[in-house]
Amino acid sequence: MAIHIGLNRVDPDAYAGWDGALEFCENDALSMREITDSLGYEVQQLLSEDATVGAVFGAIQEAASSLEPGDICVVTYAGHGGQLQDLSADEPDSLDETWNLFDREVLDDEIHVALSAFAEGVRVLVLSDSCNSGTVVRKRAGRSVRARGTPTVIQRAVLAKHRGLYETIRAKTPSREDVGVDASVILISGCQDDQSSMEVDGHGVFTAALLEVWNDGGFRGDYPELHHAILGRMPPDQEPNYLTIGGPLKDFEEQVPFSIDALTGNDPGPEGGTADTAPGEKVKLYQIVELSPEELEDLKLHRDDDMEGPNPRGPHNDHGVHHDHDYGGAHHDHDHTNPGGQHTHSHPQ
Incomplete structure (x- = not known):
């Protein structure tokens, strides 16, 4: 009010x-x-x-x-x-x-x-x-x-x-x-x-x-x-x-x-940049956290990570493949069509 x-x-x-x-x-x-x-x-x-x-x-x-x-x-x-x-x-x-x-x-x-x-x-x-x-x-x-x-x-x-x-x-x-x-x-x-x-x-x-x-x-x-x-x-x-x-x-x-x-x-x-949000509309907010080198290394995705199996950190090959996976409801997708170059990961949560 x-x-x-x-x-x-x-x-x-x-x-x-x-x-x-x-x-x-x-x-x-x-x-x-x-x-x-x-x-x-x-x-x-x-x-x-x-x-x-x-x-x-x-x-x-x-x-x-x-x-x-x-x-x-x-x-x-x-x-x-x-x-x-x-x-x-x-x-x-x-x-x-x-x-x-x-x-x-x-x-x-x-x-x-x-x-x-x-x-x-x-x-x-x-x-x-x-x-x-x-x-x-x-x-x-x-x-x-x-x-x-x-x-x-x-x-x-x-x-x-x-x-x-x-x-x-x-x-x-x-x-x-x-x-x-x-x-x-x-x-x-x-x-x-x-x-x-x-x-x-x-x-x-x-x-x-x-x-x-x-x-x-x-x-x-x-x-x-x-x-x-x-x-x-x-x-x-x-x-x-x-x-x-x-x-x-x-x-x-x-x-x-x-x-x-x-x-x-x-x-x-x-x-x-400035969040472009319509009046009254909710926006997603992002929190920046600082990680130690060890934490960063542990979070890295490797070529042998199995993103489509029950163990997402198990072996897989993602060369030239578009795939998605779900980490406990935090759905996001990766497009690895250029595995040797830069690519973006979108994490809605």
Whole structure:
């Protein structure tokens, strides 16, 4: 299942008169939806006024109650990030990081509690193109670049106007230390906590880099390699973060990103090329192993190997002969019409 959230604006009544206008967050959500649509996900899309607290947490709860071990949930968020004064003294920096949904900000602890509803063995990927910055618009390379961060003055005004609301939410929400997450969760966010996620020319800078790396499914690395490749395309003042929490993560991290069937990464395709696979179609993956000289010698086929008898390593003569054989279900054939030259062996398993 996939949940794609994108807000180009928020409700001014909930943000002390500020509408949080952005240009490309909805576009980011739609582009991320194209990826999950192409792979066969069941998708929910929540844009601007539809991205309320009730709708977002309702969608996450629906996914958590539906998915079983081995399943995957992708959650993408594009919008403003914020930092509210910590009202419970459990944050080292005295700030709660937030997502700015349409009708209010949601605390990082609320998101953590929502993730705790997923069962052990479920994979959860969270991609957040947002920031925690007080700067709204910058100039970069002659272009206006807008930051996806709530200005400090707005954060103060929101807390002054709605302090009772956020104190109640904070009091009712367990801290991260008190709630365990059993699912395997990978978070890749658009920047570090003290940086700004920017948007320009149709996308968030982070989402644009992700889409470039993904290359319509041409990327066949794993999650750390995805993060590293994105990082290499980012400006020096915006470094995407990589964070893991929850249950066993090694197998999840080694998979091709967004894979529903848990395909392992690092599939270069035939002869190091790119695997040309239709969306949703399974591909055969090949594992390269290193063998000792003795192991190699033991595996060699010799002229006196009997490939057609009950003992495939017994005597036979294959000069100029096309033959096939079965090694315990691993069927393959050899064409030895040129026994003295090069020939290929196809081993589907």
